[in-house]
Amino acid sequence: MRVSSALPVFVAGATAQVVKGPYEQCGGQGVPDAACQNGWQCTTYNPYYAQCIPGPTSAPAPGTNSIPSIITTTRSTLVTITTAPTITSPPTTTQAPGSNPTPTTLQSGWYWIRAVASPNYRSYLQPQPTASPQSAIIASYRNAGQFNVVSGQLIQNKFGNGANTYLHIENPTDKTQRKLKTWFETTPNTYGTFGFQGDTLVWSVEDIKRPNTAAWLVCGEGKELFVNTGAFLYDTPAGCFDHTIHSYGGSQADV
Structure with a gap:
């Protein structure tokens, strides 16, 4: 993963970017790299998706609007070490109801x-x-x-x-x-x-x-x-x- 943090500053020659808000996409294949609002960091999960998540001292701020700023960004690589999965006991089983499958094409009004x-x-x-x-x-x-x-x-x-x-x-x-x-x-x-x-x-x-x-x-x-x-x-x-x-x-x- 990559993690970037952004602080609004004015630097000669800096590139103007729109600051992304909480949990918005901030990069990935086909998406221009962007920075996150102050207190949030851009984390890359894979080559296709990066997202603004809370920084070490920030808290979620639903509903807030980010303000475009002239910024510079610093990007580094973050390696997450996660404990390997353990095997859980299987749940009680029963016959699934009905026989009609969910459509494989997305229907209007659903996600x-x-x-x-x-x-x-x-x-x-x-x-x-x-x-x-x-x-x-x-x-x-x-x-x-x-x-x-x-x-x-x-x-x-x-x-x-x-x-x-x-x-x-x-x-x-x-x-x-x-x-x-x-x-x-x-x-x-x-x-x-x-x-x-x-x-x-x-x-x-x-x-x-x-x-x-x-x-x-x-x-x-x-x-x-x-x-x-x-x-x-x-x-x-x-x-x-x-x-x-x-x-x-x-x-x-x-x-």
């Missing part, structure tokens, strides 16, 4: 949701079809679900293959718990609120003060999705990888 960083680059949100309840996983594009956020609920359109489902978040007794489980049910989620910050999926709740509402974890060989209640890219739980996940409006869920 794919995917990770954009290694080791789950362009892996897509979907329910684990043989689990009960259906755990949320980040997996192959071949079974990607189609989603949207409506009134604070993240809804999966099942296109007649049973009732639409809602992504649920675990409500822990211990509010300092680092990982919160996610799963799909046909009833609305009762804990917290979903939203999009740009194209980034966020989740927040009043009784847990998360340093980063866009932080998620993908854990185990089953690639289960969890809410990360701690700092992004810091003290990652064993067997998990830090991710932000993003809506994608392409006609096909590609790789």
